[in-house]
Amino acid sequence: MGKEHALFISNHRSDIDWLVGWILAQRAGCLGNALAIIKKSLSYIPVLGWSMWFSGYIILERRWDKDENTLKAGFQELNNFPSAFWLALFPEGTRFTQAKLQAAQEYAASAQLPVPKNVLIPRTKGFVTAVHQLRSFVPAIYNVTVAIPKTEPAPTMLRMLRGRSSVVHIHIERHLMQDLPETGSGISQWCKDIFVAKDALLERHLATGAFTDKEFHESIRTKKSLVVVLTLSCLIFYGAVKLLEWCPFSWKEAAFCVVFLAIVMIIMHILILASQSECSNPPHKEPKRDRLQQSLLPK
Numbered sequence: 001m002g003k004e005h006a007l008f009i010s011n012h013r014s015d016i017d018w019l020v021g022w023i024l025a026q027r028a029g030c031l032g033n034a035l036a037i038i039k040k041s042l043s044y045i046p047v048l049g050w051s052m053w054f055s056g057y058i059i060l061e062r063r064w065d066k067d068e069n070t071l072k073a074g075f076q077e078l079n080n081f082p083s084a085f086w087l088a089l090f091p092e093g094t095r096f097t098q099a100k101l102q103a104a105q106e107y108a109a110s111a112q113l114p115v116p117k118n119v120l121i122p123r124t125k126g127f128v129t130a131v132h133q134l135r136s137f138v139p140a141i142y143n144v145t146v147a148i149p150k151t152e153p154a155p156t157m158l159r160m161l162r163g164r165s166s167v168v169h170i171h172i173e174r175h176l177m178q179d180l181p182e183t184g185s186g187i188s189q190w191c192k193d194i195f196v197a198k199d200a201l202l203e204r205h206l207a208t209g210a211f212t213d214k215e216f217h218e219s220i221r222t223k224k225s226l227v228v229v230l231t232l233s234c235l236i237f238y239g240a241v242k243l244l245e246w247c248p249f250s251w252k253e254a255a256f257c258v259v260f261l262a263i264v265m266i267i268m269h270i271l272i273l274a275s276q277s278e279c280s281n282p283p284h285k286e287p288k289r290d291r292l293q294q295s296l297l298p299k
Contacts, residue, residue, distance in 0.1 A: 009088075122194075127187065171201060
């Protein structure tokens with residue numbers, strides 16, 4: 001891992017699944033080349049969203065008539081990427097909530113599909129486009145399954161910003177891109193089958209607390225990352241001190257800076273709250289029509 005281009009697909013379990021991907025990439029040695037496909041609203045979050053935009057993340061509007069060309073253009077830009085990258089894609093298209101699960105179960109039952117218990121039904125248009133565009137230069141797909149232990153609280157961005165730790169369990173499978181079907185329908189079915197297997201894997205984890213009977217390997221933070229964080233912190237502190245020495249602020253200027261930072265933090269807090277899984281809009285349900293109305297509708 002970290003030595004090859006890879007398409008990284010995962011279930012979308014929490015508000016900070018992107019951070020799980022970053023941690024995996026950091027420990028695989030390719031954090032600087034970790035990219036993702038994200039919705040446009042995330043790019044507005046101060047600092048975090050801006051960094052994603054500057055890093056070259058593929059930003060979608062959730063309108064296929066616009067997003068199809070955006071995806072293809074973004075994938076083509078990766079063709080000449082100078083070093084190994086990971087591109088994260090969440091085929092479910094939205095974060096897991098009980099309301100969305102109920103809607104997915106109702107749809108699966110009506111369409112005679114396997115009824116999920118722990119995942120949503122994947123939306124495969126983006127995945128099919130990704131495979132078609134990337135298979136010539138991306139050799140592997142990393143199928144990642146994220147589970148939250150029953151005894152642990154759900155990880156959220158606010159919990160992280162408050163300095164509280166979270167625990168997640170991760171299962172990774174490597175698939176060769178060349179082994180995937182050639183047709184769009186075949187690729188779509190492959191993705192759906194992966195999520196059926198992922199659902200069974202999560203069901204096992206829910207029952208036993210583990211994905212498999214194999215030995216569990218704990219991912220430990222490397223000393224290198226600690227050195228980098230400490231070094232950057234010292235440089236930022238030193239730079240701030242020197243800036244104050246060279247450009248002393250008046251009380252009015254200092255007050256303005258404090259107020260500005262407070263406003264940024266408030267906006268960031270509001271956007272984070274609005275982006276949490278619990279605040280997601282419930283699935284839209286069309287009103288049911290009786291048989292007489294249905295018989296009168298034109299076909």
